[in-house]
Amino acid sequence: MTEAQKRPYHHGDLRQAILETAIAMLNEPGGWQFTLREVARRAGVSHAAPYKHFPDKAALLNEIALIGFDRLHVALASARSSAGNAAEALAAASRAYLVFGLGNPALYRLMFGAEIGNSAAVHRDRRAMGAFDVVMDLLAEGQAAGLIEKRGVAGQAASVWAQMHGLTMLKLDGMLRPERVGEDAVEAALASFFEGVLV
Amino acid sequence: MTEAQKRPYHHGDLRQAILETAIAMLNEPGGWQFTLREVARRAGVSHAAPYKHFPDKAALLNEIALIGFDRLHVALASARSSAGNAAEALAAASRAYLVFGLGNPALYRLMFGAEIGNSAAVHRDRRAMGAFDVVMDLLAEGQAAGLIEKRGVAGQAASVWAQMHGLTMLKLDGMLRPERVGEDAVEAALASFFEGVLV
DNA sequence: GCGATAAGTAGACAGTGTTAACTTCATGTC
DNA sequence: GACATGAAGTTAACACTGTCTACTTATCGC
Structure with missing residues (x-):
């Protein structure tokens, strides 16, 4: 039985x-x-x-991807709320982003997999933008407080997001090879990147 | 007939x-x-x-992905050879990277699609690293010439690659929404990024 | 109890990746 | 030219998958 x-x-x-x-x-x-x-x-x-x-498998995959975006947003918002000033919060949120992506490889890939399900609809959904909004807010705050280089917020936000996303994907895909970029490539890249972003 | x-x-x-x-x-x-x-x-x-x-579909997809990496490498090497100093060459190579990725969405996604074919083998292949090598070389040159911020080359190279890859993927996936990051998000992000990299 | 409807089942279908036996043909040797 | 060999291609079969439809089960409201 x-x-x-x-x-x-x-x-x-x-x-x-x-x-x-x-x-x-x-x-x-x-x-x-x-x-x-x-x-x-x-x-x-x-x-x-x-x-x-x-209605079909794509719809299931879409819903799961959106759940992933919800969780990513929660992770960033949580990191933000327990950090100090805007620059510290940005660094914390960035780490939270990487921790989430590297800790949930399959979910992360599903979230950004363009040929999976009906990804266009997913990416148009408000839920897919929560994490990015956190980044935008922090950059605006940080610039206003003189803690972050003053540049167009839109472009800067896109750059930050690209950096997080790129690092996550390259790491997940095994392309940051230790013999080429060292054992702590993600940390080194992050440090390098923020040297060009924080005042 | x-x-x-x-x-x-x-x-x-x-x-x-x-x-x-x-x-x-x-x-x-x-x-x-x-x-x-x-x-x-x-x-x-x-x-x-x-x-x-x-032997199977995966093998076909793997070979196509490697062809894609070959082409990306050629694009970057070509951009490099027709540019001026190392900083200019880096900027040119970066644009060539984006032009390649944005101009060949499906091929680009296949190259970096971790769940496609036997991606681990593809990413271990020497052919997958040609483009990255160009970036590494340019950064080392640029730093030696005092044109690029002096930071660990490995980390800096990973950061540059992450930026290009992230921008390409986010743009291809429709996540750089004009109403949030403006009409020229890629250009704006690139400018923002290089402001933190070039001397 | 009855009717309506949502939720779940069973079976069918078309399509896909893959395999193995068979066929075709090109090449080399005598 | 005849023959053997092996590569390249064909045909048919199989297991599996996503999806659909008719049918069954159960719940809820009247």
């Missing part, structure tokens, strides 16, 4: 179970290329049941 | 035809998620013929 046989006909919260199962499966080889059938199997339902909650 | 019927039994250069067909198909919706069967169909051979030249 397996668990599946003991479950009542209705799961009770299948949508949530599918999300959690899929998020967990992201960390297995193949990442987001898990099959919907395996998600259903593990959630203890028939292979077509997920279609009751998500 | 179709072209397929007029072709001799042996294609003559099927491996190349498959590569070219697949690279062309990269630019269609779905990018690298094209089917091997469609590649074969367009190349005018049976669906299983590609297996004579590539």
Whole structure:
């Protein structure tokens, strides 16, 4: 008598179970290329049941990506609120960004994977911009306080975000090879970058 | 009498035809998620013929990614050779990088897509590092000539690469939204970044 | 209890990657 | 020219996947 046989006909919260199962499966080889059938199997339902909650696999992946953006935003907002001045907060938020990305490789890749699901819709969603807004705010604050080089905030914010995103992706992809850029490439790059940003 | 019927039994250069067909198909919706069967169909051979030249789809994608890195390297080396001093060359190479990435979205994504093919092997390949080597050289030159801020070359190179890569990916993914970062976010970010790098 | 509807099941279908047996052909040797 | 060999390509089969539809189960409101 397996668990599946003991479950009542209705799961009770299948949508949530599918999300959690899929998020967990992201960390297995193949990442987001898990099959919907395996998600259903593990959630203890028939292979077509997920279609009751998500119109297709892309929709499931989109929702997971947005959950990822929510979490990234929370991580940055949290780092910000426990830091000192704007420059310190920016540094803390940057580290939080890297910690999040490097600590959740598969989720991070899904969030930024352009050919995954309907990424255009994801990237238009307000939830995808929360983390970036934190960066924008900190830069504006830091400039006003004379702690950060005075440059166009928009361009500077894009540059900061590009730096975080680029470092995360290059590190995750194994392209920052120790024999070329040393053992602590991310830290060294961050230090180098902020030498050009902080006053 | 179709072209397929007029072709001799042996294609003559099927491996190349498959590569070219697949690279062309990269630019269609779905990018690298094209089917091997469609590649074969367009190349005018049976669906299983590609297996004579590539053990599986991943191997084909890997080879295409490496071709992409070759091209990126050529673009940077070319920009470098027609620029002036090291600082100018770095700026030119950076623009060449962005032009390449933004001009070949699907190829660029394949090059850096960690869950595509056997990306670990691709990223260990010497061919994946040619462009980065150009950046390293230019930074060392620029620092020696007093044109670029003196910082650890390894960290600085990682930072430059992260900036280029991050900007390319964020732009390609539609995340540098004009209403947030202006119409010329890439240019503005690049200017901001280099203000912190050039003397 | 009944009707409506949401949630889940079972089966079908088309398409895909891959494999193996078979076929075609080119090349080298005698 | 005949023959053997091996590479290149074909055909058919298989397992798997995403998706759809008809059917079943169960819940809720009247």
